[in-house]
Amino acid sequence: MRIWLPLPVVLPLLAAGLSMAAARHRGVQRVIGIVTLSVTTVASIAILVHADQHGPAAAFIGGWSAPVGIALVADRLTGLMLVAASPVLLAVLVFAIGQPGTEREQPAFHPVYLVLAAGIGLSFLTGDLFNMFVAFEMMLTASYVLITIGGRADQVRTGMTYVVINLIASILFVSVVGLLYSATGTVNMADLAGRMGALPEGVRLAFALLLFVIFGIKAAVFPLFFWLPDSYPSAPTAVTAVFAGLLTKVGVYCLIRTQTLIVAPVDRPAGFILAIAGLTMVVGVLGAIAQNDIKRILSFHIVSQVGYMILGLGLFTVAGIGAAILYVLNQIVLKSTLLLTAGMVDHNAGSSRLSEIGGLARRFPIVGWLFLLPALSLAGVPPFSGFVAKLSVVEAGFGSDAWLVVGAALVVSVLTLYSVTKIWGGAFWGQVEVVSVPTDPVTARFGGTVPMLAATTALVAASLVFAVLAGSLLDLCQRAAAELLDPSAYIRAVLR
Amino acid sequence: MSLVLATSTALLFSLGTWLVLQRRLTRLIIGIGLLSHGANLLLLLSGRRRGIAPFIGSIGGERVADPMPQALALTAIVISFGITAFLLALAYRSWQLTGDDLVEDDVEDRRIAARTQALADDQVEDQRLLAAAEAEAEAEAGRIGVGEDL
Numbered sequence: 001m002r003i004w005l006p007l008p009v010v011l012p013l014l015a016a017g018l019s020m021a022a023a024r025h026r027g028v029q030r031v032i033g034i035v036t037l038s039v040t041t042v043a044s045i046a047i048l049v050h051a052d053q054h055g056p057a058a059a060f061i062g063g064w065s066a067p068v069g070i071a072l073v074a075d076r077l078t079g080l081m082l083v084a085a086s087p088v089l090l091a092v093l094v095f096a097i098g099q100p101g102t103e104r105e106q107p108a109f110h111p112v113y114l115v116l117a118a119g120i121g122l123s124f125l126t127g128d129l130f131n132m133f134v135a136f137e138m139m140l141t142a143s144y145v146l147i148t149i150g151g152r153a154d155q156v157r158t159g160m161t162y163v164v165i166n167l168i169a170s171i172l173f174v175s176v177v178g179l180l181y182s183a184t185g186t187v188n189m190a191d192l193a194g195r196m197g198a199l200p201e202g203v204r205l206a207f208a209l210l211l212f213v214i215f216g217i218k219a220a221v222f223p224l225f226f227w228l229p230d231s232y233p234s235a236p237t238a239v240t241a242v243f244a245g246l247l248t249k250v251g252v253y254c255l256i257r258t259q260t261l262i263v264a265p266v267d268r269p270a271g272f273i274l275a276i277a278g279l280t281m282v283v284g285v286l287g288a289i290a291q292n293d294i295k296r297i298l299s300f301h302i303v304s305q306v307g308y309m310i311l312g313l314g315l316f317t318v319a320g321i322g323a324a325i326l327y328v329l330n331q332i333v334l335k336s337t338l339l340l341t342a343g344m345v346d347h348n349a350g351s352s353r354l355s356e357i358g359g360l361a362r363r364f365p366i367v368g369w370l371f372l373l374p375a376l377s378l379a380g381v382p383p384f385s386g387f388v389a390k391l392s393v394v395e396a397g398f399g400s401d402a403w404l405v406v407g408a409a410l411v412v413s414v415l416t417l418y419s420v421t422k423i424w425g426g427a428f429w430g431q432v433e434v435v436s437v438p439t440d441p442v443t444a445r446f447g448g449t450v451p452m453l454a455a456t457t458a459l460v461a462a463s464l465v466f467a468v469l470a471g472s473l474l475d476l477c478q479r480a481a482a483e484l485l486d487p488s489a490y491i492r493a494v495l496r
Numbered sequence: 497m498s499l500v501l502a503t504s505t506a507l508l509f510s511l512g513t514w515l516v517l518q519r520r521l522t523r524l525i526i527g528i529g530l531l532s533h534g535a536n537l538l539l540l541l542s543g544r545r546r547g548i549a550p551f552i553g554s555i556g557g558e559r560v561a562d563p564m565p566q567a568l569a570l571t572a573i574v575i576s577f578g579i580t581a582f583l584l585a586l587a588y589r590s591w592q593l594t595g596d597d598l599v600e601d602d603v604e605d606r607r608i609a610a611r612t613q614a615l616a617d618d619q620v621e622d623q624r625l626l627a628a629a630e631a632e633a634e635a636e637a638g639r640i641g642v643g644e645d646l
Contacts, residue, residue: 068564130568137575144582153593157600160521160586167528167579168516174535174572181565182542 004050005059005072007043008082008121011036016114023107033093033110037117041086048079052476056483056493058127066127066494067188073127075490076480080325081124081253084332087462088245089117091455095340096238098451099347103238106149116142116242123250127494129180129262130187132254133173136218140166143247147235154234162231169217176210183207190494192262193487201267208263212273215258219251221310222280225303229287232302233295233352237343240295244302245336249328252309256324259313260484273314278405281307281412288419294342294352294427297419298335301378304412305331311409312393315400318485322478323392329473330389330466334374337459341371344448344456345427354426361428364447368428370456375424377463379417385463388470501541508534521587521597528583532576539569 015036022028050057056075060066074082093113096103103109119139126132144166148159181187183203184195196204213224220228228248232240259268284304291297309331312324342352344367349357361368377384380391390413397406443449448456466473483489508530515527543566547559550566591597601609 130571134571134575137579141575141579141582144579144586148586148589151589151593156586156590156593160590160599163579163583163586164516164524164528167583168531170575171528171531171535174532175538177568178535178539178542178565181539181568182544185544187564187568 002057002059004043004046005057005074005125006061008040008047008086009072009118009125011040011043012114012118012121016111016118019114020111023111026104026107029107029110030097033114034090034097036114037086037090037093040117040121041083041090044079044082044086047074048076048083050074051076051079052479056490058493058496065496067186067191070131071127071188071190071494072125073190073490073494074125075483075493076476077253077256077325077484078124080329080477080480081249082121084329085120085124085246085249086117088332088336088459089113089120089242091459092238092242092245092336092340094451095241095343095455096236098449098453098455099238099343100449102149102236108145109149112142112145112149113242116146120246120250124253127190128188129192129258130177133170133177136173136250137170139247139250140170143243146239147231147243149236149239152234158231158234161227165217165227169214172210172217173214176207176214179210180207188494189257189261190487190491193264193491196262196264196267204264204267205269208259208267208269209272211258211262212255212269215251215254216276217251218248219255219306219310220248220280220303221276221306222283222303225280225284225306228303229291229296229299232299233293237339237346240299241336241339241343244298244339245332248302248306249332252306252313252324252328255310256313256321256484260316260321261487261490265316268316270314270316273310274402274405277307277311277314278408279307280304280310282408285412285415285419289415289422292354294345294354294423295339297423298338298342301338301416301419302335304416305335305378307412308390308393308409311402311405312396314405315396315402316485317396317400318478318481319392319396319399321481321484322474323389323396325477325480326392326470326474327389329477330377330385330463333459333463333466334378334386337374337456337463338371338378340452340456340459341367341374344370344452347452348443348447349427352427354423357427358430359428359432360447363432366453367447370453370460371428372424373460374463375420377467379420380413381417383467385467385470388467388474392474498541501537505534505537505541508537519599521590521599524599525580525583525587529576529580532572532580536569536572536576539565539572541565 015032019029019032051074056073058071058073061070116139119135119142122135123132123139126135144163147162148155177187183199184192186192186195217224232243281304284300284307288297288300288304291300309324309327312320312327345360346352348364351357377386380386394406394409440449446453512527512531512534515523518524543562545562547561550560550563587597
C-alpha cells in the first residue's frame with residue numbers, strides 16, 4: 001500500500017516535467033497527460049479500496065517517521081475525494097484537448113494542469129498542516145497560471161483579485177501554522193490532535209476559528225466568497241470546469257479534516273458553522289438569480305452549494321458529515337459537467353449571456369440533454385444524484401433538530417431550480433440565435449467535437465450511476481464520517 | 497533579541513496590511529511581500545529552543561536551535577519568492593493593457609453603479625434606456641468578453 005500512496009502526487013509532478021520537455025509536441029503532451037491521469041485514477045481506486053478494508057494507511061516521505069517527517073495518510077475520506085477528483089481531472093483534460101483554443105495555443109497548459117492535479121492530490125493525502133500549505137501553494141500557483149493563461153484584459157483584471165485574495169489566505173495559513181507550532185511544538189495533524197488538549201480553552205477556540213477562516217476563503221463561504229463569481233468565469237472553459245469542480249471542494253475537504261481531527265469535540269464552533277452555512281446558501285443563490293451570464297450564474301451556484309456541505313459538517317454527527325461528504329462528491333462531478341456544457345454553449349453561440357443567445361435545444365439537442373440532466377440534479381429533482389445528496393443533508397439536519405437552517409436549505413433548493421430554469425429558458429428555448437458557424441462537421445451537427453462530447457457524456461453518465469449507487473455510497477460516506485469523528489485509527493496509523 | 501523580532505513582525509504585518517489595501521498594484525505587491533516577510537519571521541519565532549545553528553555533525557553536546565521552523569520558513573520564502581515574481585509579471589501585463597497600475601472596478605459593480613446612477617438622476621424611465629446605460633458602462637469597462645473563450 002505504501003507504494004500506492006504517493007502516486008497521485010508523484011506521477012503528475014514527474015509527468016509535468018516530461019510534458020514541459022515535450023512543449024513542442026502537443027501529441028506527446030496529450031498522451032502524457034491522459035496516461036498519467038488514468039494511472040492516477042487507478043491508484044486512487046486502489047487507495048480507497050485499501051482504506052475501506054484495512055483502515056487508514058500512512059507513508060513517510062524520505063524515511064523520516066512522524067511527527068517530524070512528511071506523512072501521507074489515506075483514510076476513507078481521502079480515498080473518496082481522490083476517486084472523485086481523478087476521473088474529473090481526466091475528463092476535463094479530454095474536453096480541453098477537443099476544444100479549439102487554449103490547449104492548442106498554449107504549450108504551458110499541459111504541464112501546469114498536471115501540477116494542479118498533483119497539488120489537489122497532495123492536499124487530500126497530506127497528514128501534516130505545513131505540507132497542506134505546500135500542497136495549496138502548488139495547486140494555487142498552477143491555478144494562477146491557468147486563470148490568466150492567454151493574458152486577456154479581463155483575465156488579468158479578475159486574475160489579480162483571485163491571486164491576491166488567495167495569497168492573503170496563504171499568508172494567514174502560514175501564520176497560523178507558525179502559531180500552532182509555537183503553541184504545541186508540532187505541525188503533524190495526528191500529533192496536533194493529541195496536543196491541542198493541553199492548551200487553554202480560548203486559544204483552542206481561536207485556532208478552530210482561524211482554521212475555519214483560512215479554509216473558508218478557499219471554500220468560498222459567506223462572507224469570503226466575493227472573489228469567486230468574479231474570477232472563475234473569465235478563465236478558459238475547461239479551466240473553469242476543473243476549478244468549479246475541485247478547488248472549492250479542496251477547501252471544504254480541509255474544513256472537514258481540520259474541524260474533525262485538530263479541533264476537539266468540545267471546541268467545535270457548531271452553531272457558528274451552521275449559521276455560516278445558511279448564509280452561504282441563501283446569499284449564493286440570490287446572487288445566482290440576479291445574474292445574466294451562464295457561467296456567472298453557475299459560479300454563484302458553487303457558492304450556494306458549498307453552504308450545503310458546510311451545513312452537513314456543522315452538525316458534527318455521522319449522518320451530517322456523511323451527507324456532507326456525499327454532497328462534495330456529487331458536486332465535484334455535477335459542477336464540472338455543468339461548466340463544460342456552459343463552455344459548449346459559449347462555443348456554439350459565441351456568448352454565454354442569456355440575453356444574447358437562445359434556441360440551443362432545437363439546434364443542438366445533445367448539448368441540451370447534457371445540460372438538462374446535471375442541471376435538474378443540481379436543483380435536487382428526483383431521481384437524480386443531487387436529490388439523494390440533498391435528501392441526506394436534510395435528513396441529517398432534521399435528525400439534529402437544526403430546523404432553521406434545514407428550512408433555509410429547502411427554500412434555497414427551490415430558488416436553485418428557478419435560476420436553472422432561467423438558464424434553460426434563456427439559452428435553450430426561444431429564438432435560435434446561433435452566431436458562430438463552426439467549420440468542423442461534427443461540431444456543426446452535434447454542438448461539440450468528439451472529445452468534448454465524449455468527456456461531458458462520460459461525466460453525465462457518472463452522475464447518473466452515482467444516483468443508482470447512492471445507497472451504498474452513502475453507507476461508505478458514513479463509514480468515512482464515523483472514522484472522522486473517532487480519529488483514533490487515523491492517529492494510530494500515523495504515530496504508530 | 498526576541499522582542500526585536502516580535503516588534504518587526506508586528507511592524508511588517510501592519511505595514512503590509514496597509515499597503516495591500518491601496519489601489520495601486522505596485523503598492524499592493526510590496527504589501528504582499530511585507531506580509532509574507534512578516535509570516536516568515538513569525539515562523540522563525542515559533543521555534544521553541546534557541547541555540548547554535550543546527551548543522552548535522554557540528555553539534556557537540558551544545559544547545560541547538562529548533563531546526564523545524566527554519567525548514568518551514570525556508571520553504572515559505574521560496575514559495576513567496578515565486579509568487580511575487582508571478583504577481584509582478586501580472587501587474588506588468590495589466591500595465592501593458594491599461595497603461596495604468598490601478599486596480600480596476602468589477603464589471604458587475606460598474607453595471608450596478610450605472611443603474612443606481614440612472615435611477616437616481618431620474619432621467620431613465622424606460623427599461624430600454626436603462627439597459628443602454630448599463631451597456632455603455634460595460635463598454636466603458638471594455639471587458640465585454642467576460643466568459644469568452646480564447
